[in-house]
Amino acid sequence: MIETISRGIFVESWHFLVGGSLIGILVPLLYYFYNTGLGVSTGYGNIVKILLRTSQLRWIKEKFPNPWNWRLFFMIGIVFGGFLSARVSGASIVTMExxxxxxxxxxxxxxxxxxxxxxxxxxxxxxxxxxxxxxxxxxxxxxxxxxxxxxxxxxxxxxxxxxxxxxxxxxxxxxxx
Amino acid sequence: MSKNIGFLFFGTFFGFVLSRVGASDFNLIYGMFIGENLKLVGVIGTAIIVAYVGMQSLRKQAKQTRTGQSLEISKKKLTSWSLSGALIFGLGWGMAGACPGTVLAQLGEGKIFAVFTLAGITFGTYLYALLKEKQPNL
Structure with a gap:
């Protein structure tokens, strides 16, 4: 019984209703806690800023005064979440596939x-x-x-x-x- | 809890869920775009409905956010530029079998090729900064 449940959570792929609901609930949660809209891609500008600290391009200079903000932490979290998921499912650490x-x-x-x-x-x-x-x-x-x-x-x-x-x-x- | 730590936590949750439901699986993204396996349409559709219901109930609360502010919902306006941007994004999505969120989960899962997709997204973002210098309306 416990083994079936843990396989269902950690090894087998989740049902779309479960995964979709947990993703969807993030939107109101992030508004409630931080009054911030869910979004990832702007955070790549943070990475550009970190790589090119002294860039004079206006968009980078004006929009990313401090690249070490929540966007970057959100991205680091997603990487870590993927890592945890692969670990509990027993996948290999690194794969060329x-x-x-x-x-x-x-x-x-x-x-x-x-x-x-x-x-x-x-x-x-x-x-x-x-x-x-x-x-x-x-x-x-x-x-x-x-x-x-x-x-x-x-x-x-x-x-x-x-x-x-x-x-x-x-x-x-x-x-x- | 500071905002950064909070987002580290929510990001971990997001990445874990994306990975467990298969959103970071190349085959499922490819399968969706050739119309053979629509599981991810179900995931995105469910996420939209749950987010909609959650936002509607949040709007009705006297206290819409924890600190009592009213909701400030970010909105993007549509231009002819954004239409072509969306098509370029879609082509990249179908090509790489990942989007800017799921590629991070792929990286955590240890998929080496995700490093190149990620480097590409960063380069593409830099390209945008270069183009915007010449075309401020972009």
Whole structure:
């Protein structure tokens, strides 16, 4: 009995209603405690500021006077949460795997690294131009009935569908299972 | 509890949940975008509904926040720039199989390629700062 419960919590993937509810409740919780909207992507500006302390670019200089603020701590927490999750599930500490991408693409490691870097660059640039990412727009924004977030989320999903289908056709050659 | 420590705690909670529900799983994100496995649509949809209900009940409270302030909800306005930004973001999401939050959970899970996605997001953010220097409306 206890073993079944602990497997359900720590090893098996959670039901979408459980995970979705726990993510959703963060939005009102962060407002209640800190009057702050859920969001992650702006925090990457904190990292840029830390790496380029003396940058004279106006956006970095004006928007990130102190990069060691809550945004950075939130990001560090997410890394730690992922670490805890992998530890309790018994996964290995470090892995070169990235699901079926590494199983099927057959790309040399260096090309895969470049591939993920390019994907990441588009995430970073796109999130800043769009004014937020999945957490800030798709969850926080839509839950507050912001029309802009609904439109942005539709385009997020459209872009994702285009990219994944191109990936399927040219590199992975099939479905997700 | 200082704000930073609080966000460290909530971030840990967020990262743990993202990872346990499979939001940091490349296969599930890919599966969602090719329409084969819609579990993450369920996750995002549930999160939106729960967040909406929570925010509505918070709005009705006399004391909307712990310190008694009224809610200051951050809102982004829509421009033609933000539409193209959203499409670029979506392409990156489908390509990398991660978004700016879940890639951090992937990093904690020990996925080496998450390092490159993360470096890319940081570079993309820097690129934005460069472009904004020339185009302040961005």
């Amino acid at each position: 990235m699901g079926i991408f590494t199983q099927r693409s057959g790309l040399p490691t260096i090309f895969s690294a470049v591939y993920f870097f390019i994907g990441g660059s588009m995430l970073g640039l796109g999130a800043r131009i769009a004014g937020g990412c999945t957490s800030g727009h798709s969850i926080h924004g839509i839950a507050n009935l912001h029309k802009s977030s609904i439109v942005v989320t539709i385009l997020f999903l459209l872009g994702g569908a285009i990219a994944a289908n191109v990936l399927r056709i040219f590199l992975l050659g099939g479905g997700a299972s």
